[in-house]
Amino acid sequence: MRIFSNVFVTLVLLACAAGSLVAAETGLTVSADRADATYSLGDTVTFTVECTDRDAAVQYLLSIDGETELETGALELRRGRATVRAVLNQPGFLRLQATTGDGEQAVRAYWGCAVEPLAIRSAGVLPDDFERFWAQGKAELLRVAPDFRIEEVTGDEHSSRLFRVSVANIEGSRMFCWYRVPKGEGPFPAVLSIPGAGVRKEGTRENYAQAGFAVLTMAVHGIGQDHPLEYYDTLRHGLLSGYPYFGMDDPYRYYYRRMVLGAIRCIDFLSTRGEVDKTRIAVAGSSQGGGMSLLVASLDKRIRALSANVPALCDHAGSLQGRPSGWPRLLRHAGAGQRNRVLRTMGYFDAATAASRIEVPARLSAGFIDRTCPPSTVMAAFNNLRGPRTIEMVPGMGHATPKGYSEDWPRWLMDALDGKVTGLKVIQGEL
Numbered sequence: 001m002r003i004f005s006n007v008f009v010t011l012v013l014l015a016c017a018a019g020s021l022v023a024a025e026t027g028l029t030v031s032a033d034r035a036d037a038t039y040s041l042g043d044t045v046t047f048t049v050e051c052t053d054r055d056a057a058v059q060y061l062l063s064i065d066g067e068t069e070l071e072t073g074a075l076e077l078r079r080g081r082a083t084v085r086a087v088l089n090q091p092g093f094l095r096l097q098a099t100t101g102d103g104e105q106a107v108r109a110y111w112g113c114a115v116e117p118l119a120i121r122s123a124g125v126l127p128d129d130f131e132r133f134w135a136q137g138k139a140e141l142l143r144v145a146p147d148f149r150i151e152e153v154t155g156d157e158h159s160s161r162l163f164r165v166s167v168a169n170i171e172g173s174r175m176f177c178w179y180r181v182p183k184g185e186g187p188f189p190a191v192l193s194i195p196g197a198g199v200r201k202e203g204t205r206e207n208y209a210q211a212g213f214a215v216l217t218m219a220v221h222g223i224g225q226d227h228p229l230e231y232y233d234t235l236r237h238g239l240l241s242g243y244p245y246f247g248m249d250d251p252y253r254y255y256y257r258r259m260v261l262g263a264i265r266c267i268d269f270l271s272t273r274g275e276v277d278k279t280r281i282a283v284a285g286s287s288q289g290g291g292m293s294l295l296v297a298s299l300d301k302r303i304r305a306l307s308a309n310v311p312a313l314c315d316h317a318g319s320l321q322g323r324p325s326g327w328p329r330l331l332r333h334a335g336a337g338q339r340n341r342v343l344r345t346m347g348y349f350d351a352a353t354a355a356s357r358i359e360v361p362a363r364l365s366a367g368f369i370d371r372t373c374p375p376s377t378v379m380a381a382f383n384n385l386r387g388p389r390t391i392e393m394v395p396g397m398g399h400a401t402p403k404g405y406s407e408d409w410p411r412w413l414m415d416a417l418d419g420k421v422t423g424l425k426v427i428q429g430e431l
Contacts, residue, residue: 216266284306
């Protein structure tokens with residue numbers, strides 16, 4: 001099947017296009033001819049490249065979501081402007097990169113356009129023994145006494161109460177958390193907040209408490225949250241450097257197995273608390289936390305709603321079909337002789353395929369020029385969801401959060417837990 005056709009560079013003067021991303025240092029701009037940057041199969045996508053330096057040499061690279069190169073070359077600017085037009089004949093994202101300058105002096109600008117994004121399907125499939133694999137993990141967790149420990153933090157200046165929490169996890173480890181509870185009478189809906197990638201001291205997510213949630217923020221590495229900042233820096237550059245790839249050639253040893261089971265143990269904690277409404281528990285996160293939120297929701301029926309901003313861990317096998325693989329791009333880091341074993345591991349930790357087990361309300365977001373968690377990987381997860389689903393699609397956004405994320409998304413979760421979210425909804429997001 002021919003997936004791409006009709007690529008040509010047009011050196012004509014156009015009216016100012018609908019959306020753009022600017023590299024401010026040189027006034028280099030890439031834009032699209034539709035404000036929502038969304039097209040149907042067979043539509044002509046028109047990118048416009050502009051540069052305030054009319055004598056600049058500008059190169060362009062057209063690709064499928066940054067993975068498969070379709071066209072590259074030099075642009076001859078006329079009055080500082082040129083266009084690139086393309087047609088994509090399969091669902092996906094077209095991305096145009098414009099570059100001026102060389103080496104360390106190079107400046108790049110990007111724009112992405114969606115082509116039939118609601119038809120994108122995940123490249124992988126759930127392993128036949130997916131449920132058995134995770135049932136074994138949960139059985140292992142059940143054999144560990146929870147040993148919930150909670151201590152109130154005095155002197156906190158926010159309107160909610162703050163606690164240190166730790167819970168026992170598999171392999172003799174513990175998960176350390178911050179726990180905020182609104183003042184006043186409960187029970188309150190609760191949310192487990194899972195952080196993005198990295199090694200650091202986590203925040204306490206008071207925005208969720210302000211929205212009326214009891215919020216438990218887990219630190220995924222089993223590290224206490226009261227160390228000096230230098231302690232986390234040392235781990236990030238030392239023992240925990242490259243942790244997303246630890247044990248990736250064996251699903252039982254993969255680093256994220258302990259993290260996912262630790263998240264389930266955190267749900268155990270919330271389910272024991274008198275101030276928590278056990279019928280209204282959600283999970284939320286961005287990037288790594290978004291991908292883990294999808295995995296946890298697929299495994300734990302106590303989760304009644306989820307939000308996942310630019311989720312990672314999605315569509316690990318995307319590169320096998322000419323699309324990007326989701327972060328952390330396991331196949332790219334597989335060593336000689338590891339590939340088949342890594343392929344096996346990927347199946348149990350793919351948030352896009354696991355999404356097919358989720359029937360509760362879910363809200364996701366996709367940044368059209370996100371190079372960490374490319375939009376096609378996010379859409380592969382979104383399109384597998386089986387319950388009410390909302391996607392915030394943001395042209396011009398990279399690996400970031402949409403405008404209003406801190407306020408709007410907790411309110412949406414509350415509505416979802418209250419049964420006010422139904423059907424399929426596509427939101428035009430803003431930066």
